[in-house]
Amino acid sequence: MLGTASTKKSGCRARRADRTSGTPHECFDGLMERGVRSGGQEQQWRLQNETEAVWATAVAFVLGAGAGILLLGGDPRPLAGPQSLAMPMAAVGGVVAASAFVVSTVRHHRGETAPMPRWQMLISNLSAVALTVVFAAVTAMGVLLATQVLATGLQGLRLGALGGGMLAGVASAVGGRFAYGAGIGLRTVDLAGILFGFLVIGTLFAMSTAADPRWWEHNFSTLGGGAGSWAFNGTLIVAGLIVATVGSYIGRDLHRLLGDGALARVTRVVVLWALTGAALAAIGLVPLERMKVAHNVIALGTLALFVIAAVTTARVFPGSPRALVVTTIGLTALVGVSVVLCFGFGIFGVTALEAIVIGLGMLWMLTLVRVLGILSPSQSRPSARAKLLR
Incomplete structure (x- = not known):
């Protein structure tokens, strides 16, 4: 077997040298043939x-x-x-x-x-x-x-x-x-797109059925009150479930990329996204008109958890992908400017600020999962550990 392998290798090297004299490169042709056949099977x-x-x-x-x-x-x-x-x-x-x-x-x-x-x-x-x-x-x-x-x-x-x-x-x-x-x-990026689409669809439906047509003068949480409150509150609950599931998929991709050696860090990422999703769902379960203080506390907690989960996820990445770094810096600056324009100069209201922050947050998440999709393998990777934490 060793002799056969050596012969094939030397023959391939000889044919590779023949390229300078115009002789067809048979090894390359063979690889191309296998690639076409593989592509045909994929098709x-x-x-x-x-x-x-x-x-x-x-x-x-x-x-x-x-x-x-x-x-x-x-x-x-x-x-x-x-x-x-x-x-x-x-x-x-x-x-x-x-x-x-x-x-x-x-x-x-x-x-x-x-x-x-x-x-x-x-x-x-x-x-x-x-x-x-x-x-x-x-x-x-x-x-x-x-x-x-x-x-x-x-x-x-x-x-x-x-x-x-x-x-x-x-x-x-x-x-x-x-x-x-x-x-x-x-894919994880598909699931993040579903989250964004569902938030848009659910919010638009809640707007069209809102009990108070001037809800926008206050904030988005106002949609969670009145006869049609179930639409907005239900959207938040399901969106929380999607966020937690996105976190699970992010953990799956990170494990495929980094292996069992990074399980402790990957577990923290999954748990943080699960907590973020649970907090988002809790906003819908605790409407503003019923428990204003608790609602506002949970809303702020959700925002804080999202930031912590995002930072923790970015730190688990091997290296610092430029696309993610640029997006993070740019969106952070835009959020800061939006807050100043809203509260410092009163150029737009709280509702517009919430829409800007949510949109920028979703844009950051889409960038994150796209970069992760590029880096991580697509094949399933069973863990060799019988227990998650040991």
């Missing part, structure tokens, strides 16, 4: 997944339309408002999307946790459960916002069981395809 795999997603979309439409027709029987209903199509459609779409994610995850990741120790398997399974809830909530909130917008543009429109069922089928198809694709392969 075939993606096409197969796309075909599966199309079938999943069709099944989701049929299930959503069937359930919608059954639930929306009786007199025609408006798109939004009391006794409307919105809530049943949102419920159907959410259930179908969650089911699509479960089916896709089981199909494409069955046995992936088998070589993992119990603690790592538990974290992975908890993340999957959390994501199932997330995709149900994202789809439902998207349906509610869409029906609210359509009701504004199509005033007076009322649909019966068949028309409402078809709309429920379309909503289920969109949510089902999105969730099924996520079950095939969900």
